[in-house]
Amino acid sequence: NAGVTQTPKFQVLKTGQSMTLQCAQDMNHEYMSWYRQDPGMGLRLIHYSVGAGITDQGEVPNGYNVSRSTTEDFPLRLLSAAPSQTSVYFCASSFTRDSYEQYFGPGTRLTVT
């Protein structure tokens, strides 16, 4: 049981490039979410999904897209990277949208130059 996995661990992009951050969980959790964490700050919700085929925006969705074609996978796409997207990105999951205890992946540290 691997829990929540994320790839890559580190990434450097140039402004304007696009990329996909991968997230997978093997716990059969319905609810999955993406957060970004900037230095000295808490976690801000980017997008979330309450089940396969259902996604919605969080607090800071601009510049990011998500999809949820399976229960296990929830990739986050950066459409055209900007320096303001330099951050640490965490994927998390929980049993259902009403199960507030979340399990977090190890994070992806992204730098945009």
Add this chain to the structure above:
Amino acid sequence: EDKVVQSPLSLVVHEGDTVTLNCSYEVTNFRSLLWYKQEKKAPTFLFMLTSSGIEKKSGRLSSILDKKELFSILNITATQTGDSAVYLCAVGVNTNAGKSTFGDGTTLTVKP
């Protein structure tokens, strides 16, 4: 707009000290308050509180919620260097999203 405020922002203590971390919130449709510990990596779950006045305890850590005054405290007794971390407070709200709003965290440093 939902708001979660943690204090202090940072704290430096010596091993053996007792610390109290604070979390206040203003949210609509409150469901639960959660504490996480983050040690340079992913946050890991500590406690979830849903009822006022009932203390949750795990070893040297304990937490309590006051839903009337809208705050929670996390106590750590006999601190150890391994307790050094960022402690995050999050509030779960009852919406279609079931989403949590996080505070900015308290950075605790425990010196030997």
